[in-house]
Amino acid sequence: MTRLRRGLGIGLTAALLAGLLTPLQGAPAAAIALPSGFQEQIVFSGLSQPTNLEFASDGRVFVAEKNGRIKVFDDLADPTPTLFADLSTNVHNQWDRGLLGLALAPGFPADPYVYVLYTYDAPPGRTAPVWNDTCGDANNGQCVVTGRLSRLRAAGNVATGPEQVLIHDWCQQYPSHSVGDLAFGADGMLYATAGDGASFSATDYGQLGNPRNPCGDPPGGTMTPPTAEGGALRSQDVRTLGDPTGLDGTVIRIDPATGAAAPGNPLIGSADPNARRIVATGLRNPFRSTVRPGTSEVWLGDVGWNLWEEIDRVAAPTGGVTNFGWPCYEGNARMASYDNANLNLCESLYSGAGQTAPYYAYHHNADVVPGENCGAGGDAVGGLAFYPGSGGSYPAAYAGALFFSDYSRNCIWAMRPASPGGLPSPANIQLFGQAAASPADLAVGPGGELYYADLGGTVRRIRYFPGNQPPQAVITAAPTSGTAPLTVTFDGTGSTDPDPADAGRLTYRWDFTSDGTVDATTPTATHTYPATGTFTATLTVTDTLGASNSTTVRIQPGNSAPTAVITTPTTGTTWQVGDTLTFGGHATDPQQGTIPASGLHWRLRMEHCESVGNCHTHHLQEWAGVGSGSFVAPDHEYPSYLELELTATDADGLTSTTVRRLDPRTVDLTFATSPPGLQLSVGNFSGTAPFTRTVIVGSTNTVSAPSPQSGNSLVHTFGSWSDGGAATHVLIAPPAAGTWTATYTSAPGCTDSYGYTCTTSTDRPFLPAETTVLPLTGDDAYTSVGLPFAFPFYGQTHSTAWVSTNGFLSFTDPGSPLGTNTALPDPALPNAALYPFWDDLFVRADSSIRTATTGTAPDRRYVVEWRNIGMYGSTSARITFQAVLSESGEIVYSYADLSTAGRERGDSATVGIEDGSGAVALSYSTNTPDLRNGTSVVFTPPGGAPPTTGAVSGVVTNAATGLAVAGATVTLSPGNHTTTTAGNGSYTLPSVPVGAYTVTGTAPGGLSASRSVTVAPGGAHTVDLALAAPGGGEGEYTVTTGPRPFVPANGTVLPLTGDEGVTQVSLPFAFPFYGQPQSSAWVSTNGFLSFSDPGSAQPTNAALPDPAAPNGGIYPFWDDLVVRADSTIRTEVVGAAPHRQFVVEWRNIGHYGSTSARITVEAILSENGEIVFNYADLTTSKPRELGDSATVGIEDLAGAAATQHSFNQAVLANGTAIVFHPVP
Known part of the structure; x- marks a missing residue:
């Protein structure tokens, strides 16, 4: 399903047919429901599909229409706009294509430029108009177009001189997911967004459409899995080598005068001009964006496909390219249709860094706010606008809020900060407007009021009245035309006033002929028009305090409609x-x-x-x-x-x-597997076969048979389709119904690389947990529990677990209840987890989650039971299941009260176990109905000594040429693991001890690259490196260890005491960090400092990189620490320019949970960009003091790139410094 297609679309209402521009200052729009004290008013009407509005500082209002025309109103009371510019000859206005982006220069009108972003009506290399808005078969991919970003010079209310084209790119094959929005950051740079230009009906990796591969992805590419790079994969193009980079599915940051990449962009050193422009990628349809006031943070509304709408945040555009994962991810989960196609660009993302998670995402089948009555299923996140942090006319609770809308749901929400001055909080969302009028763009305008562009043809504002609210006048009139004399019945009883004291006490004044005379004062009236003409009848209603409102209707006696x-x-x-x-x-x-x-x-x-x-x-x-x-x-x-x-x-x-x-005309297509019950994907739908899909005859459908699949202790490998197609191929729907069967070969195999095995058993009794009822109710909740014994799991022992309402428990905090299951393994949270029935579940009034301990040491068992649990979306379904953890390490899942329904048997659930890295897992079933009452799934740990090492391998290439690099040196840090690449660029490092490492590749000519990897027991990890030449210190670091003197900080003692403190300090010089100068830092009691506000002291460390806060961080010893009475955190500046050093010392710092442990740690920031970590007073017999629960490394401002020395490894030593060198 396409999303922006609705976001633009397209729904034509009676207002669009009016044909005349009629100013309706203060005219009510009674349908919308708003919080108390707010009213909606129509400001302008008669527009043709307005897509964007901008307010100038001199009071003018610019409105972009989808057809390519820009209109300007002198002010909010101007009844007639001036045509500022007509770009309709160049603009392709069909489906969701058109003039979509508009922005005024920050200094407008002194800086007289108006910026536009539109769909250009021509394929690459041709001149508009080519299609003339009438492409006959646009949705077959034959009407290929491009995008254009230009600026127009204003002379008064009209554009003067030629259009200055800044960028002409954005090849688009399909008629949706076109160009997007424009916004200026506080840095003065221009940000532009765009969609992927791909099909919204099928899984599109470039194999569809006529002509094939018109955007050259790459030129001459075969467009077949696994190497395809076209279609929606254009959103990942910046990650490919060997062909020019396109701008589809990206956010770019450019110089507004030239269109060139802005200084400081993450890839500014690239030879590719488009790569230099990109600051974010992996987007489907970021139709609308905004910038948080006073910053250059870009916030996006990315319209989803099958399940999720996203609000994404580019927190630090210059800190690294942020990848939001489309089409490999949708929301927080893998996108099944693209995952099942086994595409290299997705598989490498899954096994590598993954995606940056949305700031907020809402499911297509769920309310944003419970009980909101906005509908669900048809979703298109649209307008975004920040409310000012101070000075607005709305109540103080809205200060700093992010307003966002959904065009299909016709609702507007306010995501308000949890505390004054903070970021908008996904946990603090309020329904603001229900039954809005096709909101396509939001903006905060004059007076601090929220305005929105209604695709039906109006611009509306939402005004707050702190005292008496005016009434809203509503007229119905019949007939409004006909033979003269014409008698018309007028009815004003639909007029309302939100103030209870005014209910039933409104007064009415009718003027039937616009002559200023009051013709009637009753709620209803009749008037006869004796002669032919055109008249405007006006109703004015007034409340008890004198507030009034008027509305009009046009009457035409002597004329009848055709x-x-x-x-x-x-x-x-x-x-x-x-x-x-x-x-x-x-x-x-x-x-x-x-x-x-x-x-x-x-x-x-x-x-x-x-x-x-x-x-x-x-x-x-x-x-x-x-x-x-x-x-x-x-x-x-x-x-x-x-x-x-x-x-x-x-x-x-x-x-x-x-x-x-x-x-x-439709046809039913049935899809089956042999053996039955395996997973298949058809278009955006993935499900358990057999199933039937009703499709339109002649439609294009992408079918995928994922392989391998596991279930019921078997591994199933794809063999063939009954139509002879590849595992993933295109099916054109025939006129007659039929069945398509994917045949698999099956073999025993339920084991993982660590050595766990799984079997099924019918002789394991269900053990009711009658001891403790956990405080978990409703939807999406989790809590931590203490385990009665140290439970061994993937080579680690655990004393605490987190239990989720959604059918899993994990041995690390998952951060949320995580109601959307994924296939295993998955590096995304949760990890170190048991999944007896991971699905979107609901603890209803008759449900409970319970625990108990049975047996005696050393044969104790800990039982977690989900009893009579409901399933989200069903009021009647109930299931009971449990996970039993034995002191020996054995794990047993048992089930009761399952009906024969597929969902209760697991057809939308994940069942298995997974290690702490998300790299090794044993999956019993994924979205297959393999569960049965009385049949337990038993996971047995390896009998011998568990593996303590893993392997790291990969291919090293030249980032500029894409060719393999032979003879490159590959090193793991910490440790002494080094090898040299073979002739094809490949390398292998066997027997690497479990832990977190930085993999660094170097080659002659200064070529280098680094990536992080966490080695799991028995894991086989792929780390490919693309070596690049030195880039002027724009973000590459090397790391070494060796003796350096400890430099005490005897200057300033920071005001940090006790547990969980953070304070901001000014730096004595501009410190270069990942290519950007930094002037201040936040210092945390928990052993790190960061160049962006971490929001809190952040006591829970994580592997690097991690998009979650903190970011832009220097982590000499990130752990849960405490500043005790004999502890201090201190700073000092040593040396003279240009060789100054800023020292931050955590002196005699305690560890949370220990009254005796003390460590001394420092970070030294040198004026040349070098960073040194040094250590003193570490007790060699205490692994925690040596770092076995700490993160050590540095990370960029986006949380996308990092150089990690160690993660939860006891490898630190007194007198041994860790030195991070920026690549010159």
């Missing part, structure tokens, strides 16, 4: 994808006779339904001034149907509209 008639296609006409349908019609008028073709206007739209009655609209095509024509039936998901609309307008402006519904 009657529009569609002759073809006839009622009942059906279609399949690719059919050419002709249309024709006419209109007659009582006064004028036959309406000429110039008075006819046709619109074609698609209603795409998530379920029966839950539809959203795509505007596909328009034809003006014709009586007939034709179009090609589009390719789209089912359920959906077409509507052909004809509007006839007579000489006096009266209209008549008629609509013909055109349903598709």
